[in-house]
Amino acid sequence: MTEFFMPMKPPTATHQEKKVTIVNGKPVFYEPDDLKAARAKLTAHLGQHVPEKKYTGALRVIVKWLFPITPSSKHYDGEWKKTKPDTHNLNKLPFDIMTELGYWTDDAIVASEIIEKFWADHPGIYVKIEEL
Known part of the structure; x- marks a missing residue:
């Protein structure tokens, strides 16, 4: 089992915010600056x-x-967060980063996910990984 807490202001940019532009008549996908910053922040914390x-x-x-x-x-500490970002969009970027960092062979092996979001006096991201 792996369990840790990363104290931080969680990024609100999600993987779904990639942009597209046309170069030489072909679509090219890219990450806007806020998504690049979120990727860098999560990579630094998850890398530990x-x-x-x-x-x-x-x-x-x-x-x-x-x-x-x-x-x-x-809001109060522990109150459920009912606003964006959506829970189903939150884990995509960190899971991709965790794959790149070598947490697992592929994030397809995640058979069960529990994703929760709250308001908190001490912001951050709690992660627990357990084998089934």
Whole structure:
């Protein structure tokens, strides 16, 4: 099992925000600056927790996204976050990064995902990986 907490303001840019432009009549996909920044931030944090051995079997991954409460906010610590980004978009970028960093052979082995998002006094991202 691998379990860790990354204290940070979680990025809100998701993998689905890639852009497309036309070069020489052909579409070319690229990452806008906010997505590049999110990738760099997550890579730096996730790189500190790479397991010694790649996971190869079926996995359950629990990810809890804790977004910061601003002073003017009416939210409270532990309150469910009901606004964007959507939970189904949150894990794509970190899972791709975790694959690149060698957490597992391929993120297709993640057979179970639990994704939650909250408002929190101490923002960050909690990750737990367990073999099934």
